[in-house]
Amino acid sequence: LGEDAPRYPDRPVPDWYRDAKFGVFVHWGLYSVAGWAPPRRPGEDVPVELEYSHHQYAEWYANTLRIPGSPTAAYHESSFGVGTSYEDLADAWTAERYDPDGWMRLFAACGARYVVPTAKHHDGFCLWDTATTGFSSVHRGPRRDVVAELAGAARSAGLRFGLYYSGALDWHVSHFPPIRSLTDLFTHRRNDPAFARHCFEQVRELVEAHRPDVLWNDIDWPDSAKAAGPYSLAELFEHYYDLVPEGVVNDRWGVPHLGFRTREYRTETGTPAWAWEATRGLGASFGYNRAEDDTHLIDATELVHLLVDTVAKNGNLLLNISPRGDGSLPEAQVARLRELGRWLAAHPDAVYGTRPWHRHAEPVGAPLRYTVRPDGTLNVIALDPAHGDFRLPADLLGRPGAHWGEGAAEIGPDGTVVIPEALRHLPAAVLTLPPS
Ligand SMILES: C[C@@H]1N[C@H](CNC(=O)c2cc3ccccc3[nH]2)[C@@H](O)[C@H](O)[C@@H]1O
Numbered sequence: 001l002g003e004d005a006p007r008y009p010d011r012p013v014p015d016w017y018r019d020a021k022f023g024v025f026v027h028w029g030l031y032s033v034a035g036w037a038p039p040r041r042p043g044e045d046v047p048v049e050l051e052y053s054h055h056q057y058a059e060w061y062a063n064t065l066r067i068p069g070s071p072t073a074a075y076h077e078s079s080f081g082v083g084t085s086y087e088d089l090a091d092a093w094t095a096e097r098y099d100p101d102g103w104m105r106l107f108a109a110c111g112a113r114y115v116v117p118t119a120k121h122h123d124g125f126c127l128w129d130t131a132t133t134g135f136s137s138v139h140r141g142p143r144r145d146v147v148a149e150l151a152g153a154a155r156s157a158g159l160r161f162g163l164y165y166s167g168a169l170d171w172h173v174s175h176f177p178p179i180r181s182l183t184d185l186f187t188h189r190r191n192d193p194a195f196a197r198h199c200f201e202q203v204r205e206l207v208e209a210h211r212p213d214v215l216w217n218d219i220d221w222p223d224s225a226k227a228a229g230p231y232s233l234a235e236l237f238e239h240y241y242d243l244v245p246e247g248v249v250n251d252r253w254g255v256p257h258l259g260f261r262t263r264e265y266r267t268e269t270g271t272p273a274w275a276w277e278a279t280r281g282l283g284a285s286f287g288y289n290r291a292e293d294d295t296h297l298i299d300a301t302e303l304v305h306l307l308v309d310t311v312a313k314n315g316n317l318l319l320n321i322s323p324r325g326d327g328s329l330p331e332a333q334v335a336r337l338r339e340l341g342r343w344l345a346a347h348p349d350a351v352y353g354t355r356p357w358h359r360h361a362e363p364v365g366a367p368l369r370y371t372v373r374p375d376g377t378l379n380v381i382a383l384d385p386a387h388g389d390f391r392l393p394a395d396l397l398g399r400p401g402a403h404w405g406e407g408a409a410e411i412g413p414d415g416t417v418v419i420p421e422a423l424r425h426l427p428a429a430v431l432t433l434p435p436s
Pocket of ligand 1: 218219220252279
């Protein structure tokens with residue numbers, strides 16, 4: 001490391017985060033007013049040359065709109081007229097159905113233990129009472145301090161409160177051509193000291209006002225803040241941890257300091273020793289996309305499997321919900337969240353507070369996942385109980401006291417486990433084995 005390379009703290013990921021397992025991501029912002037991107041079904045892909053002109057992330061609307069001939073450019077003109085800019089939409093944003101307390105009560109009821117709303121996304125529109133710009137939800141549109149209301153509502157609902165911040169991209173204060181490729185993504189961004197100070201001061205406002213339990217930065221941080229000195233990232237982290245001793249950050253700051261690692265619409269192949277977080281939308285977008293319908297969304301059973309698989313691999317699931325511009329929550333998304341919450345409410349000890357076993361699944365055979373409770377009890381989670389009986393692996397044969405939630409389990413001498421009829425309709429069934 002060069003002589004001016006700052007020293008970063010080496011901090012463990014706090015237990016509250018590792019025990020929490022399930023958080024709700026909320027991408028809500030100016031882009032939610034337009035709320036449109038070309039819809040994409042699970043498994044559908046586009047050729048790499050259309051990756052940005054047909055970006056499936058509706059929160060990228062401001063960039064996609066600027067790509068000549070993109071479906072978003074056509075949608076924008078037909079919806080808002082040739083003379084309306086993206087930033088003009090700020091004054092059309094009324095958020096008349098925005099109910100922060102209702103949101104947080106719902107997320108808590110669905111089993112989330114933390115929530116991470118967007119404070120500023122790539123469009124540069126700030127959702128808090130900032131002194132750094134007039135491009136904010138306090139000065140324009142809703143005329144509300146969205147972040148403050150969400151922080152209060154989250155903590156009243158017993159949730160830990162984190163904040164998403166777009167550290168690399170701020171299209172309100174940058175003047176590049178639209179991002180049309182991965183190369184553009186790395187070059188059409190500001191790294192100058194003035195921008196670095198701007199980002200430093202914005203995050204300092206958020207940290208000092210709300211003490212977020214999670215600082216979830218996206219993509220990267222301005223390069224000029226990565227050396228020692230005023231407004232450096234090292235100073236920002238030091239300030240953050242002074243104010244929030246149990247605070248945790250993710251891995252998208254572009255410096256050798258991270259808390260939990262992140263995977264986006266991806267999972268880990270095995271069980272890493274480090275804490276990590278899987279994040280995705282319920283459909284193909286984080287921001288609200290009115291072009292998505294039920295067929296574009298992950299179904300509730302897949303959602304339970306995603307959570308269980310992620311936790312078995314030492315990860316958390318940060319599942320995104322996309323509020324409409326008016327602040328209402330898409331009913332199809334809420335239905336899936338509630339279904340996940342019902343399973344979690346019936347099987348809390350299979351997830352919360354657990355740690356991985358020495359393997360997360362079996363290489364072949366029945367789709368099982370494993371988690372270990374603090375007292376050493378092993379949760380054997382059958383992901384497809386409708387499929388019926390399964391064989392316990394050899395290293396679990398003979399362990400006494402096998403139980404389903406309500407009663408002793410019937411296990412044959414060859415390890416065949418009979419799944420009770422009453423459990424076969426569930427997205428997953430949990431067999432517990434007391435500590436051996
Ligand atoms: C949550 C999501 N993040 C996107 C940027 N993605 C990344 O910076 C990123 C993806 C990813 C996957 C694996 C490991 C690191 C990663 N960073 C944003 O461009 C989206 O609008 C949205 O906010």
